Amino acid sequence: MSGWTSVNEPVGISSDNTFQKVGLVEQINTTADKSDYLWYSLSVNLKNDDPLLQDGSATVLHVESLGHVLHAFINGKLSAK
Secondary structure: OOOOOOOOOOOOOOOOOOOOOOOOOOHHHHHOOOOOOOOOOOOOOOOOOOHHHOOOOOOOOOOOOOOOOOOEEEOOEEEEO
């Protein structure tokens, strides 16, 4: 029998002990080695007159990561997984 277990958690910030920091943090020191993952969350709010939206071109989200999961939401709806 395997010693592995899993826990289903809601996507996103779901705890009262969350914090904000500019930039990335080191996982082991941040979680005190009690967890093997961190949630990173970023929100970008654009207004209709934002220059990114003015020339009619498509806006592209480019992510470079060695992480295993990415969920992207546009206007509150899941867009990519």
